[in-house]
Amino acid sequence: MSKWLPGAMLSLVAASSANAALLHDLFQDHVVLQREQAINVWGRAAPGESLTVTLANSSSQTKADSTGLWRSSLPSMSAGGPYQLSVSAASGEKQVVDDVMIGDVWLCSGQSNMVLQVHRALDSRSEIANSTNDSIRMLTVPLANNPVPQYGFASPVQWLKASSTTVPEFSAVCLYFARELQKKDKVPMGLIAAAWGGSKIQSWMTASALRSMGGYDRALDALAQSSTDPIAAASQWASIWEGWYRERTKDQPWSAKPSGEWKPAPVERGYWEDWGVPELAKYDGMLWYRTNVTLTKSQAAQKATLALGRVDESDQVWINGRLVGAAGPGGEKSYPLPPNVLRAGENSVVVSILDTYANGGLPGPMESRAIRFADGSNVVLNKEWRYRLPPANAAFPLRAPWEATAGLGVIHNGMIAPLSNLSLRGIAWYQGESNTDEGDRYQALLTRFFADWRTQFGANVPFFVVQLAGYGPASSQPNESGWAALREGQRLAVKEDQNAGLAIAVDLGERTDVHPANKQEVARRLARAARHVLYKDTAPPSGPVPVSASRDGDAVAVEFTDITGKLVAYSAVRPIGFETCGAAPGTCEYAEATLQGQRVLLKSANATSATRVRYCWADSPVCTLYDEAPLPAGPFQIEVK
Structure with a gap:
């Protein structure tokens, strides 16, 4: 059974919503509720009001608390419907929800590859034309972030039945996943899509979960202060961020009189990739901008706002050496200025802009x-504007805790907290691209994320994770890879969790597009993992899985399990992509691999001294080892014993 959120947390929004409907907005016509689990229902009414909740032939009595919030739990039901859900208050107020189905409810979450709509996916015309299915319904949670957990959604929501008019905007992976499951388990499917492009996993976690990991306390303290005293919060964040930067360089580019060389910045050309500067033509990372502005005494004494116009992507702004604002991607940027930051005469304006993908900079018109x-x-x-690059070890800086996609818990507060009482069949998680700069930490983050959401949706709720697809240029020699390290974190977190499954997607990637279109195959692999975990399907949950690596004469033998049929190599007699490595980075060599039953024998220049084996360890590797399912062996790193 799901765990109720503490009343104090839920009451954050209730006080301002006295005229709202009795039921939480989640409960609308066409809703799907979870079968074979207690059915949690909640809402708000007048403080102390007595209510009767009825679903089909079951009913329960409850009472609103002092803030007007109420909650009730109805007995579990088998799959079926349609039914009617109603709530009646002692005052005579009543709300009725029609066409309620009992089936399986799935929460589909993550970043842009989970967002990616059917109309953008492979074979979209055919998929849309043949999509009508009254027993698959989707609710898309509106984008929202907040420093504190919210009771309700940021804007109105609606349960939509799958049809040619509705599915074009559905999450493709989420829809296709449900469709695959229905092939063997013909029950209604309720899909809740709560995903945000470019989001880091930390923004989906609760503050308590992040605090338990260590290293986030000061930033979380600044975030908590931001909702009541944004000026003090900015000052607190400045201390954290500037301290982080000074640890990497003695320079202080934000100061009113900075040192070092600043080159002319032709901001009138927009994105820095369009400036004609070779070092910026393909640059992703942070860039410093600065300019000066002269003000009169009268101007400096007024309340004022700094407008930056469009920024790609994230920015932090200092005036006269004082941080006045920091924000993530989205919209035109403007910051109310604190008192006494402006002065008569010359004022320095310094902006740090972080771009992580495609173009970066200040693309808006000069007058903005x-x-x-x-x-x-x-x-x-x-x-005149000028620019300078940071040192390489500071090119990807800390992100402000209130940023939506890169903040701490803020998306959870706006998009997941409103769902936290709901009973689920499981969670599909497709995320990681935005955390590839910390791939070595991702296993710990994902493991804690599993535990965090299970406190809200039930201790045994299963997770099904899509491993990152390949993306980026191909490698011609062994390299260290943040994408590969993150895939390994995903693999290990799932391996250690008996209620989790992994869908390998590395072979489905597109080198020049971080959003591969073949979401049908991703969904098939997700569904296969789900059937194995939930329904105890005897078929292996994914492709071949490494068990051990051991010495075999002058070679290294890697043993595999979960093989359907036998191991096969595509397009050649031997599989490629194996590396034998020493303990230190930069010691890996490509190995010649030979198939031997359920194992692969590796020979290389350093095989006799190797301590590790890696497979498909690159941003966008070429992976040719499969079984006869046919499913790929996923990327991995394993010790030689």
């Missing part, structure tokens, strides 16, 4: 960057 004063006047920042 200005200081706007309370009297309606403004001063456009159209004077």
Whole structure:
């Protein structure tokens, strides 16, 4: 049974919603509720109001608490419907929800590859034309982030039945996953899509889970302060961020009189990739911008706002050496300025911009960057801008804890907290691209994430994880790879969890597109893992899995399990992508591999001294080892024993 959120947490929004419907917005016509588990229902009414909740032939009595919040639990039911759900208050108020189905409820979450809609996926015309299925319904949670957990959604939601008019905007993976499951388990499927492109896993976790991991306390303290005193929170965050930067370099580019060389920045050309500067043509990372603006005494004394216009992607802004704002991607940026930050005469404006994908910089028109004063006047920042690169070890800096996609717990507060009482069949998780800069920590993060959400959705709720697909240029020699390290974190976290399954997707990637279109095969592999974990299907949950690596004369033998039929190599007699490695980075060599039954024998220049074996260890590797399912052996690293 799901664990109820503490009343204090749920009451954050209730006080301002006295005129809302009795039921939480989750409960609307066409809703699907979880079969064979207690059915949790909740909402709000007048404080102390007595209510009767009825579903089919079951009913229960409950009472709203002092904040108006109420909750009830109805007995479990078998798959079926349609039914009617109603809530009646002693005052005579009543709400009725029609076409309620009992089946399996899935929460589909993650970042852009989970968001990716059917109309953008492979063979979309045929998929849309043949999509009508009244027993598959989807609710898409609106994007929202907040420093504190929320009771309700940020905007209205609706349960939609699958049809040619609705599915174009459905999450493709989530829809196809349900469709695959229905081939063997013909019950209604309720899909809740709660995903946000570019989001890091930390933004989906609760503050308590992050604190338990260590290293996040100061940033979380600043986040908590941001909802009541944003100026103090900015000051606190400045201390954290500037301290982090100074640990890597003695330089302080944000100061009013910085040292070092600053080169002319042709901001009128927009993105820095379009400046014609070779070192920036394909640069992803942080870039420093600065300019000066001269103000009168009257202007400096007014309340003012700094407008930056469009920024790609994240930014932090200092005026006269004082941090005045920090925000993640999205929308035009503007920051109300704290008192006494401006001064008569020359003022320095310094902006650090972080770009992690595609183009970066200040693409908006020059007039969009200005200081706007309370009297309606403004001063456009159209004077000379200059730029400089940070040192390599500071190119990907800390992100402000209130940023939506890279913050701490803020997406959880806005998009998952409103769902936290719901009974689920399971969770599909497709995320990781935004955490490849910390791949070595991802196993710990994902393991804690599993535990975190299980406190909200039930101790035994299963997770089904899509491992990262290949993306980026192919490698011609062994390299260290953040993408490979993150895939290994995904593999190990799932391996250690008896209620989790992994869908290998490395072979489904597209080198030039981080959003591969073949979501049908991703869904098939997710469904296979789910059937193995949930329904005890005897078929292996994924492709061949390494068991051990051991010495065999002058070679290394890797043993595999979970093989359907036998091991096969595509397009050649031998599989490729195996490496034998020493303990230190940079010691890996490509190995010649030979299939021997359920094992692969590896020979290489360093095989006799190797301490590790890696397979398909690259951002976008070529992986040719499969079984006869046919399913690929996923990327891995394993010790030689």
